[in-house]
Amino acid sequence: MKREDGRKADEMRSTTMTVGVIPNANGSAMVKMGNTVAVAAVYGPREMHPKHKQISDRANLNTIYAMVPFSCTDRIRPGYSRRSQEICKVTRQALESAVFLEDFPKAAIDVYINIISANAGTRAAGINAASLALADAGIPMRDLVASIAAGKIGDEYVLDLAGKEEEETFCDLPLAYMPKSKKITLLQMDGDLSPQDVKKVMELAIKGCEQLYKMQKEALKKRWIK
Amino acid sequence: MAELIKKEREFVVPGDEIVKSMDYLPGRNCFRAGESICARKIGLVSLSGRVISIIPLSGKYVPKVGDMVIATVEDIPGTRGWVMDINSPYKAFLPLSGVRDFIDTNRTSLDKVYKIGDVVYAKIHSMSGFDMIDISMQDPRARKLRGGRIIRINQAKVPRIIGKQGSMISMIKDRTGSRISIGQNGYLWMDGGDEKMVMKAIDLIDTEAYKNGLTDKVSKLLGEPKKPAPAKEVKPAEKPKEEKPAEKPKEEKPAEKPKEENA
Numbered sequence: 001m002k003r004e005d006g007r008k009a010d011e012m013r014s015t016t017m018t019v020g021v022i023p024n025a026n027g028s029a030m031v032k033m034g035n036t037v038a039v040a041a042v043y044g045p046r047e048m049h050p051k052h053k054q055i056s057d058r059a060n061l062n063t064i065y066a067m068v069p070f071s072c073t074d075r076i077r078p079g080y081s082r083r084s085q086e087i088c089k090v091t092r093q094a095l096e097s098a099v100f101l102e103d104f105p106k107a108a109i110d111v112y113i114n115i116i117s118a119n120a121g122t123r124a125a126g127i128n129a130a131s132l133a134l135a136d137a138g139i140p141m142r143d144l145v146a147s148i149a150a151g152k153i154g155d156e157y158v159l160d161l162a163g164k165e166e167e168e169t170f171c172d173l174p175l176a177y178m179p180k181s182k183k184i185t186l187l188q189m190d191g192d193l194s195p196q197d198v199k200k201v202m203e204l205a206i207k208g209c210e211q212l213y214k215m216q217k218e219a220l221k222k223r224w225i226k
Numbered sequence: 227m228a229e230l231i232k233k234e235r236e237f238v239v240p241g242d243e244i245v246k247s248m249d250y251l252p253g254r255n256c257f258r259a260g261e262s263i264c265a266r267k268i269g270l271v272s273l274s275g276r277v278i279s280i281i282p283l284s285g286k287y288v289p290k291v292g293d294m295v296i297a298t299v300e301d302i303p304g305t306r307g308w309v310m311d312i313n314s315p316y317k318a319f320l321p322l323s324g325v326r327d328f329i330d331t332n333r334t335s336l337d338k339v340y341k342i343g344d345v346v347y348a349k350i351h352s353m354s355g356f357d358m359i360d361i362s363m364q365d366p367r368a369r370k371l372r373g374g375r376i377i378r379i380n381q382a383k384v385p386r387i388i389g390k391q392g393s394m395i396s397m398i399k400d401r402t403g404s405r406i407s408i409g410q411n412g413y414l415w416m417d418g419g420d421e422k423m424v425m426k427a428i429d430l431i432d433t434e435a436y437k438n439g440l441t442d443k444v445s446k447l448l449g450e451p452k453k454p455a456p457a458k459e460v461k462p463a464e465k466p467k468e469e470k471p472a473e474k475p476k477e478e479k480p481a482e483k484p485k486e487e488n489a
Contacts, residue, residue, distance in 0.1 A: 138285025
């Protein structure tokens, strides 16, 4: 099968990762997956405001996901939307299990994710960037988190859906994965798949995550060891 | 003993397995997962005896008792003391007992001593719990910082800027003729002398922090020592690592507030 952009079924879009793009943040990263570009910045650990939201035995991990108005063909209204709230929540949950939050009781770690350019797979790109930014900020973590979507077009299982593919497929399954501890921290699904298909698609996505993990390691090394 | 998976001084990212053996112990910035010891932060592996730890490359300042920090007055709640910002996740408190002189709170208001925005060089005195940090001026090195400028540096690289036994910092001070105070919390205060050269030296240390021959490179950058360093009294009683209290305020200087800057 030939894909829209000439990739193989199990091939992801060309991906580049840059760490340390925002000098004023404690940690930052930019991830480009094809035409999707995500920039993440981490501030903290710092004091949690409002104070009544402090948690006595661990830190708050605040993730703020936003698409900038010019990120796709329609103008995106700035501010929270139903969709962005959902993505904030799943991103937070995907990262929470990787961070040693109990090291900083009552504090807050703020993660800002901005999608500069959107072409499917923004939450995956956002999680990849955020995990890099957290590591760059020197926040204690169990593992890095890599994330990618996979799906099924016709009879074929495909990795990293992009552009029109996402609209045409039967399904789309974003997944976030901690490669060293082999744990899944995000699993969503649009459309429907049989249980066997889900297994196959998940396997494919996990393979993709492992590739991304290698790139993440390289990107971090490039930033710190010159 | 089992072989290390990552060599000493090798770069690791969070989650990287360093050794799979119960013969070793996880130290600073490491954790045990099953049988193996893994890294918690990006950094370089370091091994001392059986203890494996990670030298961090970034991260916020975590206060430690005895550290000298550069702190800014943020608030004065009542007459108990001052709330200070020390560039860590939690605020520090400077109680009245931490100030050298006796202050009669009935007669003098606390902002006559330190007002909001003032910057001091102080010691972490005690920590009761993670977010109850008391700092103190009861130390020969502690003082109020007047004039000069403050630059922000990577907290993880402060030990490099100080150098072994304070070798690096005393060299910079000698060669540039600048008065310098380093806070462990990632702030550096300097006044007078060749400030531009100090910044250049700090930049060099920042980019090449973990390479060999750093002292030589910095020495080359700074060039030959200039005129004898001004106003530096030798106090043999002091620990060599830290700052000399740069006393001797040179004639009345208008007390301007230090500007904060990004390094």
